[in-house]
Each structure stands twice: as structure tokens, then as C-alpha cells.
Amino acid sequence: MGGYFAQWGIYGRNYKLRNVDTSGAARHLTFINYAFGNVYAKNGGYECDIITKAEPGATDPNNPEAGTGGDGWADYQKGFSGSESVDGTADAWGFAWDDPRNGKAGPLKGNFNQLKQLKKKYPNLKVMISIGGWTWSKWFGRAASTDNLRKQLVSSCINVYIKGNLPFDAGGNAGGEGVGAGVFDGIDIDWEFPGGGGQPYNLVDPNDKKNFTLLLAEFRRQLDAAGAQVGKRLLLTVAIGSGGDKIANTEPGEYSKSLDWINIMSYDYHGGWEATGPTDFQSNLYVDPESPNAKTAVGKTYNVDASVKGLLNAGVPASKIVVGVPLYGRGWTGVSPGPKGDGLYQPASKPAPGTYEAGIEDYKILVNKPGTVHEHPVTKQSWKFDGTTFWSYDTPTTARAKVNYVKQQNLRGVFTWELDGDTADAEITKVLGEVNDQ
Structure with a gap:
């Protein structure tokens, strides 16, 4: 059982890796994917690197700089206090004045150091760096397009995240050669998406389908070589789009040979980007033939069972x-109650108001919102409707149904996206942890 920890969760949500521990979530997790690392145009090709730069694409996908951001400060430069850290010790500012590393490297800080502390407390926990994501998949299509470019990208990612050669930040006195070694046990590739369908600024290559397979094979080769040097197997996973249209743009039977496992992003099937509805489920286990969105061949694949x-x-x-x-959850407002009075499959006026973004809300907030909770007998998905606002999301009951399905x-x-959305006592994560029970 795994979960994604979002780099930016330490800001508005004030969710730190310490909370993964104190909430009780950590004892159920076998892996954490840290989201995200970015890829940059560099040295005549494309490489993993870590910089600190606000992401223009977060608000304006048409900005020429879209997709080029980074947050090295959150990753390994921020100093957490003792009360914020997993083991209760504050991040050190620097090395002793006579340490030969002084001025050339600084202690590991930020989320990376907290990940290392969490692994020390939970020795069976594996941590992967997840590269890409919705916002940072700009260069994958280009970087995967030739053998030399694939080799360059993979080598750079291993250099930064596995060997831990972090760019030295003199101002924060953090990073340096080998400082990040031991944080990550492998790499998770989150290319959204081979063949298109992601951000408008992503570079899409007509050979993405085959190149995705070749890129993962290159990651496997170089990770095996790097693992042999340190005497451990380094993991390789992917996060994939789960609709039939996304799966058709790849070669699962081939690319899976290079992987330890595949994380299906079996959510976001429907949501507020379909501004006027009809309301529908965002992470349903099964298809409902009565859904207006299930009348096409592709629409019928927008459910967990079809993805699997x-x-x-x-x-x-x-x-x-x-x-x-x-x-x-995903939601709409201005929703007509409809003949059954529950708002399902009804027109809407716009995405529902959300704390951080319209149309989306964390479970920990949804659970306390007004409205009646319904569970659909066919899809095994829950929704909440208060007479005008409709939210589709997973409750402990539907989460357990997915655990039983997996078994x-x-x-x-x-796995979950993302850990900071759960309640302070990790209500859903603890249910999902039942997947580890025999």
C-alpha cells in the first residue's frame, strides 16, 4: 500500500512528513512516491535537475515558460524545526568549520531529509522520486525520442536522485555531491501522457507509444547497473492514465517487463472541467450503463474495473x-436534484467551489460538508448532495470495496493521491492498509 506525498503540501495544507507518522498513516505504507521531480532542456538534451522557480504553467499553460518550474527549497533546502521533523531534531545549518565539505556541500534538509528520517523509523518503507506529473511532463516526448537522449535523461535522473548529487545551494548551505544518497529507493515515471492528452505545452512525438517502452527499458538497464554498485535492487514504477484511450497509446505488455509495478491513476474520470455536467463519478469501481458518459466505447472504460x-x-x-x-473529491454546483432528488447525472452550472481550486476538495474537508451521502449500488462510488452541490469521492465503505476488489x-x-487529503487520523489510508492483511 502506497501513497504520494506532494512537495507543495507543506505550504497551504501545512502537511509535513511528520504528519504521515503522527496520523498513523506511515505504519500502513510500504512505499511513498515523492511528487514531483522535473525535467529540463539542458546540455543539448533533457535532464533531471533541481531548481527553485515558480511554475508559470500552474496558472497560465500558454506562458512560454510553462512547465519549467521547480522547488529545490522544499525538496532539500528548507530547515525544519524539531517540532516539525519526524525524529524531533531540527535540521542542521551547516558542517563544522573544519569539515572539508564546508563551503562545498551542506547538510541534507527539507522534505528529502524528512523522508530519510521516516525510512529510519519504518525500515520496510520504500521511497521513490516521481518524475513528471500533470504540470512537469513537458519534455518527455522529446527526451524519449532517440537512444542518446534517453540515455542522457536516465543518467541524469540517477545522478541526482539515486546517487544524491544535489545542486549545492550556497545561500541555504544545502546540497552537494552525494548529500541526497539513500533518500530514494527507485524512480516512478509519471508521464502525462504518451501520445498527448496532457498539458497543451507538452511536446508530443508521433512515436511516443514505442518510445515510452524504450525509455522505461533504459531506466531499467541503468537502475540495475546503479543498484549493482550499491548492492540493492532499485525500483522502477510508473503512474499511468487509466482510461481506455490512454492505455491504447502505450504498450502495457511490453513496458511492464521493465517495471516492478504500475500505479493506475484510477480517478479523475469525470469532474468540474466538464463545467455544466452531467454530474458523474470520478473514481467509480464499475461502470453504470445508465451513466450518460457510458454511451461510447471509451466512456465505458472510465472505471477501475475496465482499467484493470x-x-x-x-x-x-x-x-x-x-x-x-x-x-x-470532484464536484459541481448549481446542480438540479433530478427525478430521484440526489443530483446524479444532472446538469450543473459550474464547478463546485473548492478550498484550493474550483471543482476539487480534500476528503478531510468533504467529510464535514453538509449534504446527504449516497452509495451507488452498481459503481460502488459514493457522492454527497446538499440540494445544489454534488461531490463524488471515496468513503471508508467504498475504499474497502476497492481493497476487496484488489484482493x-x-x-x-x-495507492493514494495524495496523503495530505486524508483526515488528521488517516481515516481512508487506514482502511486501504487492510490490503496488507492476509
């Missing part, structure tokens, strides 16, 4: 499939 079967039919072993469960199908497990 699509991968199995493409030749992916069940033991490499991990189902995603969102710790947030019945002999899949590898489940």
Missing part, C-alpha cells in the same frame, strides 16, 4: 497492478 482488465488483456501480470484511490483479483495493491 485493459491492462490484464494487454499482457500485464496481475502482480504488477496497483489501483489508485483518491483522497479528494479478489490478486492485484499487487493500492
